[in-house]
Amino acid sequence: MSNYKEMAIAKALNAGLQKALAADEKVLMFGEDVAELGGVFRVTEGLHAEFGQKRVFNTPIAESAIVGTAIGLAMRGYRPVVEIQFDGFVFPAFNQITSQLAKLTYRSEGSLQMPVVIRIPYGGGIGAVEHHSESPEAYFAHTAGLRIVSPSNPNDAYWMMQQAIESPDPVIILEPKRRYWQKGPVNLDTPPLPLHNARLMREGSQVTLVAYGPMVTAALQAAEIGAEEGKSIEVIDLRSISPIDYPTIMASVKKTSRAVVVHEAPTNVSVSSEIAARISHEAFYHLEAPVIRVGGFDTPYPPAKLEEMYLPDADRILEAIDRSLDY
Amino acid sequence: MLQLLAADGTYGVPKGYEKYGKIIEGLDEETLKTFYRDMARIRRFDVEATALQRQGQLGLWVPAIGQEGAQIGSGYGVGHKDHIFPSYREHGVALTHGVELISILKMMRGVNHGGWDPNETRFHHYAIVLATQVLHAVGYAMGVKLDGKVGTGNKEEDLAVISYLGDGATAEGDVSEGLLFAAVNEAPVVFFIQNNQWAISSHIDTQTKAPLYTRGEGFGVPGMRIDGNDVLACYAATQHHMDNARAGEGPFLLEALTYRIGAHTTSDDPSKYRANEEVETWKAKDPIKRFETFLRRQGVADDFFEEVKVAGDDLAKDIREQTFALQNPPMENIFNHVYSDQHPEIDKQRAWLKAYEAQMGDHE
Numbered sequence: 213m214s215n216y217k218e219m220a221i222a223k224a225l226n227a228g229l230q231k232a233l234a235a236d237e238k239v240l241m242f243g244e245d246v247a248e249l250g251g252v253f254r255v256t257e258g259l260h261a262e263f264g265q266k267r268v269f270n271t272p273i274a275e276s277a278i279v280g281t282a283i284g285l286a287m288r289g290y291r292p293v294v295e296i297q298f299d300g301f302v303f304p305a306f307n308q309i310t311s312q313l314a315k316l317t318y319r320s321e322g323s324l325q326m327p328v329v330i331r332i333p334y335g336g337g338i339g340a341v342e343h344h345s346e347s348p349e350a351y352f353a354h355t356a357g358l359r360i361v362s363p364s365n366p367n368d369a370y371w372m373m374q375q376a377i378e379s380p381d382p383v384i385i386l387e388p389k390r391r392y393w394q395k396g397p398v399n400l401d402t403p404p405l406p407l408h409n410a411r412l413m414r415e416g417s418q419v420t421l422v423a424y425g426p427m428v429t430a431a432l433q434a435a436e437i438g439a440e441e442g443k444s445i446e447v448i449d450l451r452s453i454s455p456i457d458y459p460t461i462m463a464s465v466k467k468t469s470r471a472v473v474v475h476e477a478p479t480n481v482s483v484s485s486e487i488a489a490r491i492s493h494e495a496f497y498h499l500e501a502p503v504i505r506v507g508g509f510d511t512p513y514p515p516a517k518l519e520e521m522y523l524p525d526a527d528r529i530l531e532a533i534d535r536s537l538d539y
Numbered sequence: 540m541l542q543l544l545a546a547d548g549t550y551g552v553p554k555g556y557e558k559y560g561k562i563i564e565g566l567d568e569e570t571l572k573t574f575y576r577d578m579a580r581i582r583r584f585d586v587e588a589t590a591l592q593r594q595g596q597l598g599l600w601v602p603a604i605g606q607e608g609a610q611i612g613s614g615y616g617v618g619h620k621d622h623i624f625p626s627y628r629e630h631g632v633a634l635t636h637g638v639e640l641i642s643i644l645k646m647m648r649g650v651n652h653g654g655w656d657p658n659e660t661r662f663h664h665y666a667i668v669l670a671t672q673v674l675h676a677v678g679y680a681m682g683v684k685l686d687g688k689v690g691t692g693n694k695e696e697d698l699a700v701i702s703y704l705g706d707g708a709t710a711e712g713d714v715s716e717g718l719l720f721a722a723v724n725e726a727p728v729v730f731f732i733q734n735n736q737w738a739i740s741s742h743i744d745t746q747t748k749a750p751l752y753t754r755g756e757g758f759g760v761p762g763m764r765i766d767g768n769d770v771l772a773c774y775a776a777t778q779h780h781m782d783n784a785r786a787g788e789g790p791f792l793l794e795a796l797t798y799r800i801g802a803h804t805t806s807d808d809p810s811k812y813r814a815n816e817e818v819e820t821w822k823a824k825d826p827i828k829r830f831e832t833f834l835r836r837q838g839v840a841d842d843f844f845e846e847v848k849v850a851g852d853d854l855a856k857d858i859r860e861q862t863f864a865l866q867n868p869p870m871e872n873i874f875n876h877v878y879s880d881q882h883p884e885i886d887k888q889r890a891w892l893k894a895y896e897a898q899m900g901d902h903e
Contacts, residue, residue, distance in 0.1 A: 271720070277674050277677070277713070279674075280677070280678060280713060280716070281677050283678055284676060284677060284679035284680070284681065284682065287675060290682055304712075307713075308671065308674065316664075319653040320656070320657065321651060321653060321872075322876040323657060356885075357878065381880055455882055455884050
């Protein structure tokens with residue numbers, strides 16, 4: 213029998229970090245305001261007190277240096293975990309992430325490993341000012357050498373944090389900030405899945421709904437409402453954005469013959485573009501309808517008073533499912 | 540500016556710089572000869588690499604002629620446990636830390652992107668995106684400090700880090716961030732700027748209003764200018780400030796004032812942006828010639844210089860042969876080491892290309 217504990221996602225991430233810091237003294241946690249304050253979302257709360265200034269520390273407000281020095285520390289044998297305070301603040305570090313962190317193992321023909329974890333609270337729905345609600349995953353998913361994951365629930369948050377820190381490769385964890393306070397059971401003994409496996413969240417027979425991060429909750433709501441209307445919707449939580457677990461998606465689509473992919477990011481040249489292309493390639497003869505994508509519009513993230521209309525929700529997802537079923 | 544060897548080869552210690560003079564005065568003749576031998580060696584290598592590029596053997600060459608004093612001097616000032624984060628022109632520094640010169644040409648030919656194992660050489664990879672290496676150096680130095688390998692007083696334990704960068708790179712934000720992180724963490728790192736006065740076609744006046752040795756001051760990193768064409772000043776300053784960093788005195792910045800006699804790279808044409816007279820002025824301050832004058836005055840005989848010349852020709856021949864013998868990398872190297880762990884998409888694409896190439900047959 214496993215031990216379970218009820219936790220919010222933020223607390224589960226914190227507990228996962230705590231466990232990794234306790235297990236390996238080479239694990240470090242640093243970034244802006246992560247020490248005494250515990251981060252603006254309190255994900256690192258208590259870690260500075262427990263592990264001390266050498267292991268958990270505040271840095272100057274300079275994202276390129278946060279990632280750049282994490283690279284140097286990894287070269288020295290450390291396993292740095294860094295926090296980028298908000299999604300829209302990652303871009304000053306873009307060069308270090310894409311031209312250095314992602315490429316150093318390749319450049320060194322395997323002489324160097326880069327076990328660096330970059331935590332980014334991401335996505336909208338919290339009524340924030342500009343640059344605090346973005347979904348930048350496609351920029352990073354396009355870069356070879358990076359791994360990208362996004363937990364949607366406390367159990368995954370707890371385990372994926374630890375698995376990401378154990379990875380010898382750089383991992384970006386996109387934390388669904390508007391779901392930080394969503395609670396659920398955490399199995400304290402056994403990891404649910406390998407880091408890059410998708411999860412079948414709900415079985416259905418008529419259409420496959422693929423989502424990740426903050427949109428998994430919306431997808432499950434849509435499936436629930438759909439069921440009341442007699443629609444059988446299968447829901448997949450992608451969990452990993454790079455690499456994507458295509459076998460799980462294809463097995464489902466080959467069964468349902470229809471697919472809807474949902475995320476908060478703009479759909480133009482996005483994760484859903486790639487999934488749609490791959491489904492059309494690998495499950496072409498199984499399809500009864502084109503793959504439909506539900507996402508943000510191809511605009512900058514709008515002011516908070518408009519975000520409700522910008523963000524996909526259960527209704528927008530159901531509208532897309534209807535189009536797929538009616539095709 | 541710290542200068543121990545004037546352009547005419549006269550040795551003298553300026554007032555206030557006695558501690559640097561003392562370092563030089565403790566060197567034996569063999570060490571001085573090694574400085575000369577390696578400066579001559581790396582220049583001969585440079586000339587040969589340029590020729591190899593012109594003959595189509597290399598995709599690109601990045602000449603460092605004129606900067607041998609700064610590179611050999613500082614390179615030998617770095618200790619045998621210290622870590623070195625170069626920019627992309629530090630062939631001389633590479634030589635002083637046992638990097639095989641052919642590895643640099645492998646990279647310039649396109650056999651690989653890195654060429655050597657930084658775990659073995661402590662000389663990290665060339666950083667082509669300017670100033671990115673500065674943050675890696677600072678992070679590495681932060682790690683050294685976390686390991687408690689600073690200021691223990693045990694010379695076999697302590698180590699420091701040196702980050703090379705050019706005058707052009709100082710304009711990048713990563714340099715400012717690196718100076719700041721080094722200062723607030725009191726990291727054991729020396730920033731070694733080779734100010735060769737030209738960032739491709741942009742003169743140093745385009746990059747900075749204040750002298751570069753003052754760049755660290757606002758961040759809490761003290762600095763000093765040295766004559767970059769004076770191998771003795773570069774050696775003494777680097778050794779002294781690396782010692783200080785190892786002892787836990789925090790970061791320091793050295794600006795070595797030198798000159799890029801050649802082009803930025805083999806794709807560049809300096810005649811379009813600078814006067815020949817300027818180049819001639821700097822040729823008169825050549826680091827190798829001035830050191831030769833100094834050594835001759837010290838009583839080093841003709842046969843040593845003759846021997847170095849012959850060794851240079853042998854090196855050039857050897858480098859040519861090694862370059863001609865370089866094999867193209869195997870196809871798998873497109874995919875190998877993108878990740879350390881297994882990755883299903885990479886595996887799939889590797890298998891696809893292999894099957895495709897097999898089906899297309901042999902193109903040779």
